[in-house]
Amino acid sequence: MKCPVCKNPDLRPTMIEELLPAMGCEKCKGSLVSLLYYRHWAENHKPESDGAPGTVTEAPADSVNALRCPKCERIMTKYRLSGTVANRLDVCPTCDESWLDGGEWELLEQLQLSDKLPSVFTDTWQRKIRKEGSERMRQDILRKAIGEADATRVESLREWLNDHPAKSTILTYLYRD
Numbered sequence: 001m002k003c004p005v006c007k008n009p010d011l012r013p014t015m016i017e018e019l020l021p022a023m024g025c026e027k028c029k030g031s032l033v034s035l036l037y038y039r040h041w042a043e044n045h046k047p048e049s050d051g052a053p054g055t056v057t058e059a060p061a062d063s064v065n066a067l068r069c070p071k072c073e074r075i076m077t078k079y080r081l082s083g084t085v086a087n088r089l090d091v092c093p094t095c096d097e098s099w100l101d102g103g104e105w106e107l108l109e110q111l112q113l114s115d116k117l118p119s120v121f122t123d124t125w126q127r128k129i130r131k132e133g134s135e136r137m138r139q140d141i142l143r144k145a146i147g148e149a150d151a152t153r154v155e156s157l158r159e160w161l162n163d164h165p166a167k168s169t170i171l172t173y174l175y176r177d
């Protein structure tokens, strides 16, 4: 099997984690992970912490172009990881294999997604990411229009209002002019 990114070097057996084998490229440090092995590993591995996802200091380079599965040559499907990083994972649904670019496993660990991969490959997850993205875009537009301080005020007002039992009464009052 050839590396889907560099094309040339043969992929060699490697270990991403203890008990998680993969086929890795020595040149770009990417690796092909069997999702069958992955699920087995994830079930037998205890998550290190349940805290909030860590901040990502620098996201690794992501292969932007469509990749062909090293096993069956079909185009792999790309999945966004989160609303905060642009990296996408490539998956071949036919072979049940996922391609991680060099550094993306570490990124998954930082995002605390390294044991949640199958959820990332669902429509629900992908929809959630798109929603988060458009929400952040709306907040950016507001910030540019009225400045950081007022935008923060509006956002906390909105949060307070959303949970208020008399929300519609308050809104009617505000809109009366």
Ligand SMILES: [Zn+2]
Residues within 6 Å of the ligand: 003, 004, 005, 006, 007, 009, 025, 026, 027, 028, 029, 030
């Ligand atoms: Zn490579």
Ligand SMILES: [Zn+2]
Residues within 6 Å of the ligand: 069, 070, 071, 072, 073, 074, 092, 093, 094, 095, 096, 097
């Ligand atoms: Zn394939």
